[in-house]
Amino acid sequence: MPTNNDVLTIAEQRQPVLVQHFKNVIKKNELAHAYLFAGPNGSGKEELAMWIAMRLFCINLQDGQPCGKCEECQRISQREHPDVLIVEPEGNSIKVDQVRLLKSEFSKSGMEGNKKVFIIAGAETMTASAANSLLKFLEEPSGNITALLLTTNPNLLLPTVISRTQEMEMQPLAVNELQSQLESAGVGKHLLALTSRLTNSPDQAAEWLVDDWLGQTAAAVWQWESQLLKPDMSAFVTVGTTLVPLAKDRPHQRIVLDIILAGFRDMLLENIDHEKFVMSFPSHRKDLQELTTRYSKKQLVDVTDLGLQSKQLLERNVSFQNVAESLTLKAFNVLSK
Incomplete structure (x- = not known):
């Protein structure tokens, strides 16, 4: 996952159509509770997820674009924001205990506001028990929570997980x-x-x-x-x-x-x-x-x-x-x- 403000530039360069799409969706307050970003490594799905998180929390928006410099954006890029949680595989998979931690966080209100964002990278590596554990939240979302699942291969995800998300396919790179x-x-x-x-x-x-x-x-x-x-x-x-x-x-x-x-x-x-x-x-x-x-x-x-x-x-x-x-x-x- 990216760890600096270059994510904004990379998201714009690699997925300009989807960046514009989410600008409009967020402006109209029509953001869904769960998305699945599918695309190869390097396609910009990680950067797009971070862009969305920054856009939701940025305190110095510029024409719908997060500034990347304010305290909120900085904490997100450095993985220090209490209301933006990132989960990645431990070893070769995402395990059920990681998803249980997510679910416990889902049940809490935002630490500093009413929004929470969860980014699940390598979602296709979730064990069957982890994926099943996540299903309840995806089926019955509560509060102002957005889950972003990132995958290189959606075919490895449970169909029930996919059906509970809006699937967005990354545009191929120029x-x-x-x-x-x-x-x-x-x-x-x-x-x-x-x-x-x-x-x-x-x-x-x-x-x-x-x-x-x-x-x-x-x-x-x-x-x-x-x-x-x-x-x-x-x-x-x-x-x-x-x-x-x-x-x-x-x-x-x-x-x-x-x-x-x-x-x-x-x-x-x-x-x-x-x-x-x-x-x-x-x-x-x-x-x-x-x-x-x-x-x-x-x-x-x-x-x-x-x-x-x-x-x-x-x-x-x-x-x-x-x-x-x-x-x-x-x-x-x-x-x-």
Whole structure:
């Protein structure tokens, strides 16, 4: 969670539509008792929640905007305001005792006024008992209380929790803003286009950079795809020797297939109109231009479709090696027609 007044600027930059929405809602005194903010890390949901808290307590509002400098705003940003309570996972989850503490606070009147705000970050990590414990408040709110639940994955929340809130989906980051965040997370310029196609989360991208996993995987996928296009049957061997070791678990396997699809997209768009698209593999543009000229649009569309089918097979618990080897053979068959 943010801890300084930069939250105001970040909220405005990353979620300008929602900031304006909440300006209007608060001005009309129509704020709901519970919201669910859903979006990837870095999308500005934490900052938006803090903006709302500051807006409700700020004593020096400027055109509906909290000043960020008054005592109330400062105490909120420093997590010292008695009527703004922030709950985050302890370890890997939010536990029932944390929610019980929340409920005890819910039952009290505001320490310094008649408003209270609760921010529950990582709401998807609530244990089942914690989520069930929270339900009573969400079903029967009392007093001037606003709960803001933040999640990267609403699918992991109990449907009963979601149904008691107003769900707000964070707007995707603008490309330049996302790429700026990715660079700050350590993503090299040669991987920016590919990474921004794979995720909106700088935190997730940073995880892929450990031991240069993303760089090695991008290089391995390009090696495999260039072998397909030559065509060179050693692509089948590359699956077992290079791709499989990098696809070490199901999440990484999904990303490897997403990188393969990004490469297929480059192949197809290079064939259709090579001047009007941003490549996922820009350093290989010249090679790709040479390799795709021998194929028809239909062939490349069919290969891309095979890649999409491979993702479906992986989700049916077919092993990654079988999926990738089958994709290789089927793609060879299409490209050799």
